[in-house]
Amino acid sequence: MLQVQDIRADKENYLARLSKRGVDFTSLVNQAIELDDKRKSVQSELDKILAESNSISKQIGQLYAQCKKDEAEVLKSKTGALKESGKNLEEALKATEQELLEVLYQIPNVPSEAVPAGKSETDNLVYLEHGEKPKLTQSLPHWELCEKYDLIDFELGVKITGAGFPVYKGKGARLQRALINWFLDKGIEAGFHEIQPPIFVNESSGIGTGQLPDKEGQMYHMEVDNLYAIPTGEVPITNIYRDVILKEEDLPIRNVGHSPCFRREAGSYGKHVRGLNRLHQFDKVEIVQLSHPDNSYQLLEEMSSYVQGLLKELGLQYRVLLLCGGDTGFASAMTYDMEVWSAAQERWLEVSSVSNFETFQANRLKLRFKNKDGKKQLTHTLNGSALALPRIVASILENFQTPEGIVVPQVLRPYCGFDIIN
RNA sequence: GGAGAGAUGCUGGAGUGGCCGAACAGGCACGCUUGGAAAGCGUGAGUGCCCCAAAAGGGUACCGGGGGUUCGAAUCCCUCUCUCUCCGCCA
Known part of the structure; x- marks a missing residue:
């Protein structure tokens, strides 16, 4: 399996060498890059949500330690929405990763410089x-x-x-x-x-x-x-x-x-x-x-x-x-x-x-x-x-x-x- | 096949709900010390992903794998895999 970051760094060269296999991989390569973009943005969004709920949890812990149970309860009620969107993003992330993997599985190795072009x-x-x-x-x-x-x-x-x-x-x-x-x-x-x-x-x-x-x-x-x-x-x-x-x-x-x-x-x-x-x-x-x-x-x-x-x-x-x-x-x-x-x-x-x-x-x-x-x-x-x-x-x-x-x-x-x- | 016990970082091994990315010890790396070594002393080290032009920095996830409970899980529950001990069987 190729690494997406390698493909991204040297896309034109990769495509040129892949074409020596006699098949055009442009669309798969583009798909991989798009999915990788999507993966990154979902990851980033998810991290923000998780950071927020981690911080709320920490506050609740402190409030309990100070016996401020009522304030803790207020914070608790705020977590529901975060949990919901966290869950959705996590699912989206997994799905995107899986899609990306499936695309990458279809791209063969890049022939070396010395390999002649040809179909069979x-x-x-x-x-x-x-x-x-x-x-x-x-x-x-x-x-x-x-x-x-x-x-x-x-x-x-x-x-x-x-x-x-x-x-x-x-x-x-x-x-x-x-x-x-x-x-x-x-x-x-x-x-x-x-x-x-x-x-x-x-x-x-x-x-x-x-x-x-x-x-x-x-x-x-x-x-x-x-x-x-x-x-x-x-x-x-x-x-x-x-x-x-x-x-x-x-x-x-x-x-x-x-x-x-x-x-x-x-x-x-x-x-x-x-x-x-x-x-x-x-x-x-x-x-x-x-x-x-x-x-x-x-x-x-x-x-x-x-x-x-x-x-x-x-x-x-x-x-x-x-x-x-x-x-x-x-x-x-x-x-x-x-x-x-x-x-x-x-x-x-x-x-x-x-x-x-x-x-x-x-x-x-x-x-x-x-x-x-x-x-x-x-x-x-x-x-x-x-x-x-x-x-x-x-x-x-x-x-x-x-x-x-x-x-x-x-x-x-x-x-x-x-x-x-x- | 039956019964039981486990799985934590490079290794050993603590940790039974928030102060834990994780005590302590060994090992490793660097430095001091030494003529050189050992010992001793000091210092420093996890990995993936994301943000950031990059560095610095920050976020997030990771305590065998997957799922669940909870505001919060190494810790509680379910499940799978593997390891060990005893019994049975056997080249």
Whole structure:
């Protein structure tokens, strides 16, 4: 959520940058400012009323102390009207605040200077491409390889739970576990702090990271206990810092954590969601960073090269996209997507998305730090996948297939305990 | 799941209707003292919002969350959440 005072201070610049998303936000921005004006004037009026009734109450107290009961009674009778208008103003204030909030909820983050304008994924900028596409003597899609070597059983998942909840078996399970451990170890090596978060979160956490109130449709909800299954580890790991005031020297804070993720993905069907391409439950290793505003963009670049390093070590071909305004997530100011080449499907698969949210999340989270002047300032938050498991598994299976079997990347062999799947 | 006790500032902990934004202690910051440190002494610190061009200043709200009683609530009532103790159950 943007801060109204920031919008007010720099309205034209905000509007210009928002327009890079391909949608005009002028009217929402104006509404926000008008509502903020209204809020201020109501607040001010209410304060006057309260000040007056506070002073009368004080006088009544003194009169009682002096045993002047009659005079006190006279004053008491004067309070009725004040109470009435106080109550009305309070209601008006609450209503205005709520309206303002609802308007602000609809305004996405302001794209950073470097973000290209554009409406959809076709306007994304291919930032760089790394590696050669493999020349395969056979090219089975991963779902066929899963069946051939009995690695992942989608049908069995349907039986136990439903579509999108696969069962990982034998070397399929071990490959995935190896990847998780390797990702975590690499993260720790790079200076991240490991977190094992809860996978259910309460309502406040959902609001903190922006899934609620608008996007509850994408989360699984347990009504009895009013808990939500996390769509990404970002939710619990970032909410660690909800309502927290950090010290400036604590920054940056760098966390890494593995968790299963749950997404309802209502309405997604078809070829592109086949096999591991889109699931209701999948595993992910996530990195979350909290940064001083001055160096969040440096951290974003570092995250991007960290993720690329993982892909390089696995020997996968990838490209990096700088997302255009229209494709950049609602809360993000700037996002890089990493995509690996799927040799058998002949398409790019998104395996990571690293974003700088600047203060957009921190504002909702009330995540601040005390700067050198002792003033409280919103922290910048960043996060990214490092990495999402299913599509990495899919591309390893597809890109490293040979007639003899699937050759396991060198770095994973100590973790797997085998070097070929056959 | 049953029974009971609680939730106050950075922390501990007073406060049962007006004199309470909140005693006292610790911690923290600054100063004095010291060759340096410790101890000691002194001083100063809450947060949001509103008014004010800004600073100064003022107003208002905040004692777990929400609601109520009252001229007036940290204090009384209702409700929710959380924590602790005992019993039961259990990986």
